[in-house]
Amino acid sequence: MNGIHDVGGMDGFGPIQREDNEPVFHAPWEGRMRAIHTLVRRKCHIYNTDESRYYVERIDPVYYLSSTYYQNWLLRMETLLMERGVFSEGELQEKMDQLCPSFGYQPDLHRRVMPPTPSTQRKFVIETKTDAEPQSEPKFLPGTLVKTKKVSPLGHTRLPRYVRGKQGVIEKMNGHFILPDIRVHQGIDVYQPVYLVCFEAKELWGEDAYSKDKLYIELWEDYLDLGGVQNEQQ
Amino acid sequence: MSNSKGHHHHHKLPDSFEELRTMAIESILIEKGLISAEEVDELIHHFVSDIGPMNGAKVVARAWVDPEFKQRLLHDGKRAVAELGLEMASEELVVIENTSNIQNVVVCTLCSCYPWTLLGLPPTWYKSTAYRSRVVVDPRSVLREFGLELDDTVEIRVWDSNADTRYLVLPERPRATEHMNEDELASIVTRDAMIGVSKVEIPS
Numbered sequence: 001m002n003g004i005h006d007v008g009g010m011d012g013f014g015p016i017q018r019e020d021n022e023p024v025f026h027a028p029w030e031g032r033m034r035a036i037h038t039l040v041r042r043k044c045h046i047y048n049t050d051e052s053r054y055y056v057e058r059i060d061p062v063y064y065l066s067s068t069y070y071q072n073w074l075l076r077m078e079t080l081l082m083e084r085g086v087f088s089e090g091e092l093q094e095k096m097d098q099l100c101p102s103f104g105y106q107p108d109l110h111r112r113v114m115p116p117t118p119s120t121q122r123k124f125v126i127e128t129k130t131d132a133e134p135q136s137e138p139k140f141l142p143g144t145l146v147k148t149k150k151v152s153p154l155g156h157t158r159l160p161r162y163v164r165g166k167q168g169v170i171e172k173m174n175g176h177f178i179l180p181d182i183r184v185h186q187g188i189d190v191y192q193p194v195y196l197v198c199f200e201a202k203e204l205w206g207e208d209a210y211s212k213d214k215l216y217i218e219l220w221e222d223y224l225d226l227g228g229v230q231n232e233q234q
Numbered sequence: 235m236s237n238s239k240g241h242h243h244h245h246k247l248p249d250s251f252e253e254l255r256t257m258a259i260e261s262i263l264i265e266k267g268l269i270s271a272e273e274v275d276e277l278i279h280h281f282v283s284d285i286g287p288m289n290g291a292k293v294v295a296r297a298w299v300d301p302e303f304k305q306r307l308l309h310d311g312k313r314a315v316a317e318l319g320l321e322m323a324s325e326e327l328v329v330i331e332n333t334s335n336i337q338n339v340v341v342c343t344l345c346s347c348y349p350w351t352l353l354g355l356p357p358t359w360y361k362s363t364a365y366r367s368r369v370v371v372d373p374r375s376v377l378r379e380f381g382l383e384l385d386d387t388v389e390i391r392v393w394d395s396n397a398d399t400r401y402l403v404l405p406e407r408p409r410a411t412e413h414m415n416e417d418e419l420a421s422i423v424t425r426d427a428m429i430g431v432s433k434v435e436i437p438s
Binding site: 005006007008009010011013014015016017018019022024025027028029031032033034035036038039040043044046053056065068069070071074077078081086087091092095096099100102103105158160162174175177194196201204205210212213214215216217218219220 | 247248249250251252253254255256257258259260261262263266268269273274275277278281282326343344345346354355357358359361362363364365366367368370371373374376379380386387388389390391392393394395396397398399
């Protein structure tokens with residue numbers, strides 16, 4: 001999805017704020033919440049990493065940008081646990097009242113994970129071959145000119161906007177990995193070749209970029225088409 | 235963890251909505267038998283004490299003093315760090331070498347992917363929209379903010395870790411460190427140098 005998380009190349013976030021001698025966690029709840037999240041994922045298998053990412057991506061953008069990293073994590077974790085039927089909002093509030101009757105809080109209207117937006121024209125996932133052999137022969141060899149698909153799927157994808165519709169070169173094939181898009185939206189594990197692809201900075205950002213600079217990113221096979229002039233003219 | 239003595243039963247007033255919410259979630263999940271407070275404590279201990287930049291620094295120092303290890307490290311990162319007793323979680327590890335002409339820098343524009351085993355959990359700036367948005371489009375200005383001025387002749391390679399591979403930058407060994415042993419070298423390697431936003435300097 002073209003979500004708020006996909007910030008590569010955006011302007012306006014200001015200088016990078018650094019903290020000297022930063023602690024691993026800024027408050028004890030951050031560590032506990034992170035550990036709980038890891039346990040429900042790794043030990044209880046209530047959700048997987050790709051699914052949990054899709055919940056962060058759908059956090060109301062106003063909340064996403066105005067909250068800390070772990071505030072966003074907490075929101076996605078509780079939403080996932082509720083949607084998976086582990087507990088309800090009512091149960092959670094009852095428990096909060098029990099633990100601290102005097103607390104009371106004003107709910108933040110933007111503190112929510114938005115449901116997927118319906119569309120009459122857009123697809124949820126990039127067109128993909130779900131019937132491929134588990135260890136299919138890679139389609140592209142190192143040195144091949146490829147072009148990323150120009151797509152706007154509504155669902156989860158690991159193809160960031162700033163590399164879509166751009167031409168790059170296959171550096172190497174890194175192995176077969178589960179395609180996250182299909183895993184989240186169809187619940188099946190499709191293993192596909194993943195390539196390390198190199199883009200010239202000028203191809204991504206235009207003439208201002210330094211001619212030597214490059215960007216490397218890993219892309220699943222179905223994110224890519226053959227590139228080059230010949231292919232353009234077909 | 236020192237607070238494993240039933241800390242969640244102490245009815246201290248929570249400092250924030252998030253703290254109370256987390257306490258309530260933990261409590262419900264324990265009641266349902268899904269997790270235990272001890273497991274949570276153990277994982278926190280792991281995040282705070284077992285993992286951290288000291289692990290990556292060991293790897294870098296070894297690569298600086300042992301050329302054969304360095305070759306193995308650049309060839310198959312995961313297997314090479316296992317020689318030092320460092321086990322990557324499920325991810326693959328690729329180690330990328332900086333030279334006087336090439337500066338590698340790592341980011342995760344979509345979330346916060348990072349080589350935890352070797353560097354610990356990422357600092358807040360690495361996870362910030364400011365860093366994630368800008369380092370891909372304007373790496374030289376970002377590096378300048380970190381105090382790293384690069385010549386126009388240097389090629390910058392930005393690595394956006396969006397998939398199952400994690401990246402560790404192997405910084406250049408500073409000049410005049412021939413007298414230093416492996417442990418001393420490890421002590422000067424910084425987290426930021428292994429992300430690629432700074433160089434390793436000899437402390438003056």
